[in-house]
Amino acid sequence: MSLIAITEVKKRFGDNEVLKGINIDVDPGEVIAIIGKSGSGKSTLLRCINGLESIDDGSILVAGAQLLPDELHLKALRLKVGMIFQQFNLFPHLSAGRNVMLSQMVVKKTPKAEAEVMARKMLDRVGLLHKFDAYPDQLSGGQQQRVAIARALAMQPIALLCDEITSALDPELVNEVLAVVKELAAEGMTLMMVTHEMRFARDVCSRVVFMHQGRVHEIGPPGEVFGNPKTPELKQFLGVH
């Protein structure tokens, strides 16, 4: 059974239909790359899966938790899928360690000592245990993004959504973040990522989704999508003729 089931999802902003009936099923452990031009709806789709945007039609199910607009359902859904953002969105008034501890203590009511153990473990996992007491503005962009990943992981989600997580980084910092993601993928974490890192998508992902004008235009294993694009839109996007 698929872990994430996206069925006929439609989303409108006013008159502008951004998602025009999306169907994607994601199996446990799959790593999905979503590619496409800006405005094709890829970020919106990801934000819908986490309930940051409501949907107008269709359904989204994550391990049995359905996306519904009330707070209880949203909480159940968000406990299953974590999200990492382009702009990191660390909490500026809290140290890296506190950033990772906060939601455990607030949402799961984990005792402080236990939350701290988990925070140290997760920061260690992203190679930043020594930055436990550093504040976000003392960290580089790559380090901030890795703390954000640790923060999401500390909630023990069964899937992670990554929304262009390397797009705001200087080129030399991209790899340290991708290395962490690669490790997560190798450990079997289910990942859906909107990305412009085509090489990464080709090397790490199990399937690639090409979105175009609010629809899934092509979907398949990276070898197929990158090696043998079928539609002219994808060919143009990839720059192959």
Next chain:
Amino acid sequence: MTYVFDFSWLGEYMPVLLKGIGITLQLIAVGAVLGISLGIACAWARALGPKWLGGIVAVYVELIRNTPFLIQLFFIFFGLPSLGLQLGELTAANIAMVVNLGAYSCEIVRAGIQATPRGQFEAGASLAMSPFETFWHVVLVPALQRIWPALSSQVVIVMLGSAVVSQIAAEDLTFAANFIQSRNFRAFETYIVSTLIYLALAILLRQLLRGVGWTLFPKRATR
């Protein structure tokens, strides 16, 4: 002009002055703590709360910000007894100051909340925090940090404005000064002394608020 300054009354009236200072300090302590708390609650309601509540708060805020403090004070002290609500002068003064600072700090804190990047709300939500949990644990402290200088100024303004509570015979520093002046007829000396005391109190209060800021907000955190 040969005016001979005479401060010999200071010793005799020191207890009266000290009592006045004590009452002024008590008024501003209660006013600041409860007023800012009320302001934070109102700011939440206006910026993030349910629409109907935000509407009620908006009426309260505009009512207070567009009427004189002295009239608010008179209304509470002289007006409310007509409805059967009899208040002592100190209680009335305390309530007036809390209500007044609550309205002004509501707008200041709201500005801080509304300057919060959307990503902060989204990060809180994505970690399964409820909107209120996100406000309380994520948004509030950086918002207060942003507007702390403005809020501190408002607290000092309200402290200085507390002088008008002498008009309902609350025995604050201004009341003490008026009382002493009516006995010693040394208006210049009496009011220069009370002026200097207010000046000292205001400077102290500013420093205190700065200190609170230092402990409340980590040095490194900026935005």
